[in-house]
Amino acid sequence: MVDPVRLRERMVRDQIQARGVTDERVLAAMRELPRHLFVEEALAYKAYSDGPLPIGEGQTISQPYIVALMSELLQVEPGMKVLEIGTGSGYQAAVLAHMGAEVYTVERIKKLFHAARKRFMDMRMFSVKLKLDDGTLGWPEEAPFDRIIVTAGGPTVPAPLVDQLADPGRMLIPVGASRRSQSLVLVEKRDGRVEQTDKGGVAFVDLVGSHGW
Template identity: 60%
Template structure:
């Protein structure tokens, strides 16, 4: 199977489904998604579906990655915090669109695998650490954008605190099964505006400011 053709098809589907930000479209075309899944699943990498990546985690479907990224409205110079590195694919997309990416993963084997792929792609503007992502990365705050790639019971206050004035955060909020994408905008005066977007299904955001592991 010609994976470059599959990638073009994937991007064409994203455009059909309403992805309009040309920078996001270009990034999705550029990043080789098949490198972020198991080799046996490479042929499925460009289908618009989530795939297992081990450790009971998944790589989000391409449309969800594109939509959440588009909601951040990145222009190229931002410092972005991502919670839930997983395979590293979302971080790779962000790295092509922003100045710096800070990404946190609580599961060590996933973090190490993601780091290896990101380094292989020479995405050197990604800082990755292992830990409780629900705490954010306070010593590197504030961030112009925050992206949470797991479902939270609510929007953690500590993440709002780490968002820069004028910044945007996208986070799935809901119960353990179904969530809704929420866009949080912080005004330059510190005011907070919240907009609900599409329904979605993510693995649970585990940690001090999310769900408990059990």
Template identity: 65%
Template structure:
């Protein structure tokens, strides 16, 4: 997976590549789909949600430009795979999920696989996690019509926020937002199709 889907598509950050070699992706998909776990496709995880394709996980992880020890807020725990990758990258991970069943299942999997460093909660992710802010990095794994202001406010300065955003559902631009000395800049990275970001600052 790493060689064929990441390195050949110019994902080069060794910390990202090593993390994705380490995390057992098949553990984060439904048992019936485990033979497809390492294919370069998004897969359903129930409740209308998906686990992102490996390339997109690698792209977003690399776009964070994160260093071990940094704090990262993930919006959309889902199956827990992206949080596990971030944990393997040496980051202090805070993850928010709005669907109770996914939140519970991810927590059990984190414990089973030893990802005890991931802090996670059930809540509206578009509101962030103000009690734990500021965050060096923020990643959003669902697409909304706008950039949630609470997440920008909770981003450290300097800091990086990576998220898909678009006015049409399932049609977004993956963007990287940098906060530096109070200034906000935005860079478009790729066209993507994510599930809906639901909440006070989403759909």
């Protein structure tokens, strides 16, 4: 395998900065995190390519640019409490943790949950807390959250997640009436009001659960 440090630098320069992401903490996290450790060994050579990759159980690790875009739009500051719905490989949670967030992440698929937990332990990323559960219900015992990020697409914004969002707070979630084709929606809560802004088209795996598909 070519030097992963050089591959990460090229990924950040050509895929992320070239498309307009400028948040230095996002760029630093993605330069430094070994993305190839978040995919199956047989796919490690594709880890820094410009696209999503399968991680098993019908799930994917998102395209690097999408991870960077969502991380930037979330406007995470060090010390913030962030809820992630859909742990998957753990890469998005790792980026947010590297940016200084205290991350709570929920995964519904047992195999992926255990793999991600081991990965975080091996990497000594103790600021990430994991839960095996229906992510559309959030993590009520730990609410409220300064930020919420959902890495799967559902038909609507789950009401429990809006309830668990702090005021002020920001949430990013793919929403769409058809599966695998959604709009990335920014949900902002401020002074008791909730506003939604469409941030463009995306394609995520299905958000499955009581408030999903």
